[in-house]
Amino acid sequence: MKNNNSKLVYSTDPEIRRQIEHEQKSASTAEAINLPPAKQQIKISLQTKGRKGKPVTLIHGFQHDANTLKYLARKLKQFCSAGGTVKGQDVEIQGDKRNVVAEKLEQLGYQVKLL
Numbered sequence: 025m026k027n028n029n030s031k032l033v034y035s036t037d038p039e040i041r042r043q044i045e046h047e048q049k050s051a052s053t054a055e056a057i058n059l060p061p062a063k064q065q066i067k068i069s070l071q072t073k074g075r076k077g078k079p080v081t082l083i084h085g086f087q088h089d090a091n092t093l094k095y096l097a098r099k100l101k102q103f104c105s106a107g108g109t110v111k112g113q114d115v116e117i118q119g120d121k122r123n124v125v126a127e128k129l130e131q132l133g134y135q136v137k138l139l
Contacts, residue, residue, distance in 0.1 A: 058088050061133035062133050062134075064086065065137060066083060066086065066135065067137050068126055069082045081119065083125060085113075093110055094110055096115070097110045099128075101117060104117055104119070
């Protein structure tokens with residue numbers, strides 16, 4: 025599909041459909057930007073709601089691609105000696121680890137705000 029301003033809604037041609045899907049995938053991956061840590065404002069909060077009373081440290085505000093975010097989450101989990109996961113652009117660490125996470129992120133050069 026050569027014309028990006030095309031208003032094509034549907035096509036039965038499999039080649040055109042593949043091109044449209046490829047363009048959509050490349051557009052979604054192009055949105056992820058890696059800003060340097062000094063330019064990012066990271067917010068750290070504690071959440072127990074909807075988790076059967078168990079505390080989870082939420083870290084949000086990252087502007088990284090998926091691979092960088094997974095690597096950073098792994099490093100934070102190792103530093104905290106706790107489990108956790110990445111959901112979207114947020115990182116979840118099991119337990120109340122707000123101060124430990126804030127300390128590590130400041131060492132890495134991020135601007136941290138505890139909520």
